[in-house]
Amino acid sequence: MYELIQASENCYYIDCPSKIGIIKINDTDVCLIDSGNNKDAGKKARKILDANGWTLKMILNTHSHGDHIGGNKYLQDQTNCKIYAPAIECDFTNHTILEPAFLFGAYPPKELRHKFLVAEESKAEYLTSDILPNGIEIINLPGHFFDMVGFKKDDVIYLADCLSSKATLDKYRIGVIYDVKAYLDTLEKVKNMKAKLFIPSHAEATEDITSLAQYNIDTVNEISNKILSICKNPITFEALLQKLFDNYNLQMSFEQYALVGSTVKSYLVYLKEENKINATFENNLLLYQSIEE
Numbered sequence: 001m002y003e004l005i006q007a008s009e010n011c012y013y014i015d016c017p018s019k020i021g022i023i024k025i026n027d028t029d030v031c032l033i034d035s036g037n038n039k040d041a042g043k044k045a046r047k048i049l050d051a052n053g054w055t056l057k058m059i060l061n062t063h064s065h066g067d068h069i070g071g072n073k074y075l076q077d078q079t080n081c082k083i084y085a086p087a088i089e090c091d092f093t094n095h096t097i098l099e100p101a102f103l104f105g106a107y108p109p110k111e112l113r114h115k116f117l118v119a120e121e122s123k124a125e126y127l128t129s130d131i132l133p134n135g136i137e138i139i140n141l142p143g144h145f146f147d148m149v150g151f152k153k154d155d156v157i158y159l160a161d162c163l164s165s166k167a168t169l170d171k172y173r174i175g176v177i178y179d180v181k182a183y184l185d186t187l188e189k190v191k192n193m194k195a196k197l198f199i200p201s202h203a204e205a206t207e208d209i210t211s212l213a214q215y216n217i218d219t220v221n222e223i224s225n226k227i228l229s230i231c232k233n234p235i236t237f238e239a240l241l242q243k244l245f246d247n248y249n250l251q252m253s254f255e256q257y258a259l260v261g262s263t264v265k266s267y268l269v270y271l272k273e274e275n276k277i278n279a280t281f282e283n284n285l286l287l288y289q290s291i292e293e
Contacts, residue, residue: 042071
């Protein structure tokens, strides 16, 4: 764990629970792609940088989830590096209470105000292509979260969280998704990409991403069909969520209610806008029902 792996002449990654990319700007200066899940991850990343004689100039955050920005503050405090994040992800990075508040849809209970969802705040600036070191390209990867991006350098692509490993999907089945249609569009785009190496944050690096992208697409379609089957008769969101948890042997908690619950609502919106589900109010209840073909 926390092993430094070279991917190309200028590209590396630290193999850890949420992979940290390293791109050399020149012989001594580097930028990071994300910073790990907490201060300890930041410390381990800095130890690797110091051991190689590298100076950290900037962190490029792919998105604002806590396991990708958790080392930001420590590294910024220690090195005075710049931090950049795309669009609304920048605002979430600077004001990390927004993450659990968004997921819960209200002021979050203390069970959601922990470091996994509320990373230490850092001073991020908006990511634009003009601030990137020479040869680094931004790749838009929306869907998993608002404005998530990946990066490309030396024919190596850092894919952030645009797909999950097969093992993760087989265990949990319902991955976190903000915009289902955008997520599927991103997966289709990724499925057709060619590169020397793909580095997803939570799956093994690979030279061919096609089959894993398709497995993620198939899983999203499976969840959509499962929701449609449960909604054959009018059902509330809470009852639907319970049936999905029971079906996939998931255990309810505040964290799972927020993460999976937010995702299931996104599925419902997607299916509604695809004219596959109706949403109606009856007796002051919001009910969902599949539209018969």
